Amino acid sequence: MxxxxxxxxxxxxxxxxxxxxxxxxxxxxxxxxxxxxxxxxxxxxxxxxxxxxxxxxxxxxxxxxxxxxxxxxxxxxxxxxxxxxxxxxxxxxxxxxxxxxxxxxxxxxxxxxxxxxxxxxxxxxxxxxxxxxxxxxxxxxxxxxxxxxxxxxxxxxxxxxxxxxxxxxxxxxxxxxxxxxxxxxxxxxxxxxxxxxxxxxxxxxxxxxxxxxxxxxxxxxxxxxxxxxxxNPRVSGALEKHYSPDAKVWVLEASELEALPVQYKTLCVGWTDGFLAQADALRELHADVLVEALNNNASDVAKALYATLRQADQLACKQVLFEKPEETAQWEAVNDRLKRASA
The missing domain is CATH 3.90.870.10 (DHBP synthase)
Structure with a gap:
């Protein structure tokens, strides 16, 4: 039903x-x-x-x-x-x-x-x-x-x-x-x-x-x-696409920011120096690029994740460029939510 x-x-x-x-x-x-x-x-x-x-x-x-x-x-x-x-x-x-x-x-x-x-x-x-x-x-x-x-x-x-x-x-x-x-x-x-x-x-x-x-x-x-x-039994939050804002979500390495064409109002979200440096460079080239810096800690990123995705919609962003987290157990939950948000 x-x-x-x-x-x-x-x-x-x-x-x-x-x-x-x-x-x-x-x-x-x-x-x-x-x-x-x-x-x-x-x-x-x-x-x-x-x-x-x-x-x-x-x-x-x-x-x-x-x-x-x-x-x-x-x-x-x-x-x-x-x-x-x-x-x-x-x-x-x-x-x-x-x-x-x-x-x-x-x-x-x-x-x-x-x-x-x-x-x-x-x-x-x-x-x-x-x-x-x-x-x-x-x-x-x-x-x-x-x-x-x-x-x-x-x-x-x-x-x-x-x-x-x-x-x-x-x-x-x-x-x-x-x-x-x-x-x-x-x-x-x-x-x-x-x-x-x-x-x-x-x-x-x-x-x-x-x-x-x-x-x-x-x-x-x-x-x-x-x-x-x-x-496995059906459980909450297991759909391929879930936790999704209206904005398109991309999960990228710092090196991939340069190659991505910015055609819309964009929010870049990162936590390492390399990614944030690339995001700032992108902001200098495009007036409609915003940058959000989070603490480089899996728990802190998890706590801020959903509010940040909602912020992108409140700012009328068409896309969000998220830094790709590490592939470790500490970052597994954040990786899971970003994977579903960007599906």
Whole structure:
């Protein structure tokens, strides 16, 4: 089944600061079947209580998201998982102890209480415990898991500011809970525990090597998994083209900047001296070239990535020239998002 009606709901989102009263108000709204956008340490999510099937369907409608794309269920620290997952295995418990609250989603067999509407019709569910204080307070107050993909139109750039959510979904959802800017900035690592060997289905801030260190067993990297995508459960953020701004995204080495014809307003984004020097030279030749310098650190680039892609659209750029990251585990998640944004 596929949701095709993505027309506005003729509402105007209420932007609420994250104080105790507003968190309780939003928790009540979730329990009564309304949608609430809220911050996590990764990106802003668009939440519905998993017990409210009409609200879950409302997520797909608001985003224009196909309903076979599974959602991730978010739980509070220490929340009972009985019924929501089939079993908390020793492997699952090790990862919970090591990485929750935090940006790690575990894909496990679903429990009888978890609706198929959340899982995209699959018998597995992605579940995680976010570390953002506002998300934790909201989940505790709601009292049930909250299904929440990123709070943006399907396939577009994920939001890392409440203003991003308001601009994109403000006419489709009733509440946006504001809070501190997400400290990670890209979506969680997704690891599957459905088979004997754990496998990273989507790279994020937590690497396969970190998971291996906790479990003491080999973990399939995302690169290995991507060679046999049809053998894995469907998960969020796995489409070839995703996280895409309106501007065309190019991922280039510094040496490739010289050869690229600049015919439109262009934003060059880099973090090493060589790339930024070439970008500055390009700016001297073309008045419609802008340069954005980021810190030369994978975590800092990840945190700034989506806001930078959105900035390109706000500046009416036709293209964004991104520096090609290193091919290392630390940069894997940034490489993954840029690859999909530029597809």
């Amino acid at each position: 596929t949701t095709t009606d993505s027309s506005p709901q003729h509402v105007h989102a209420e932007l609420l600061c994250a104080n105790e009263a507003n968190i309780q108000h939003c928790a009540t709204a979730l329990r009564h079947g309304q949608l609430v956008a809220f911050p996590t340490e990764t990106v802003f999510g668009l939440g519905a209580a998993v017990t409210q099937l009409a609200a879950i369907q409302g997520i797909f409608k608001a985003k224009g998201r196909p309903s076979e794309h599974p959602l991730i269920a978010h739980v509070a620290p220490g929340a009972a998982l009985t019924g929501w997952v089939a079993e908390v295995t020793p492997t699952m418990q090790k990862l919970i102890d090591a990485f929750w609250p935090g940006p790690l989603t575990l894909v496990v067999p679903k429990g009888e209480r978890m609706p198929l509407e959340v899982t995209g019709g699959q018998n597995s569910v992605g579940i995680r415990c976010p570390s953002h204080t506002v998300a934790i307070a909201l989940l505790k107050a709601t009292g049930v898991p909250v299904a929440a993909p990123s709070a943006n139109r399907f396939g577009k750039v994920s939001p890392t500011r409440a203003s991003h959510v308001l601009a994109e979904l403000g006419d489709r959802i009733p509440f946006i809970l504001d809070g501190e800017v997400p400290e990670v900035g890209i979506e969680s690592t997704i690891v599957s525990l459905l088979n004997d060997q754990p496998a990273v289905l989507r790279p994020g801030a937590i690497t396969a090597a970190q998971i291996e260190a906790v479990l003491g067993v080999p973990v399939k990297t995302h690169g290995e998994v991507s060679k046999t995508p049809n053998a």
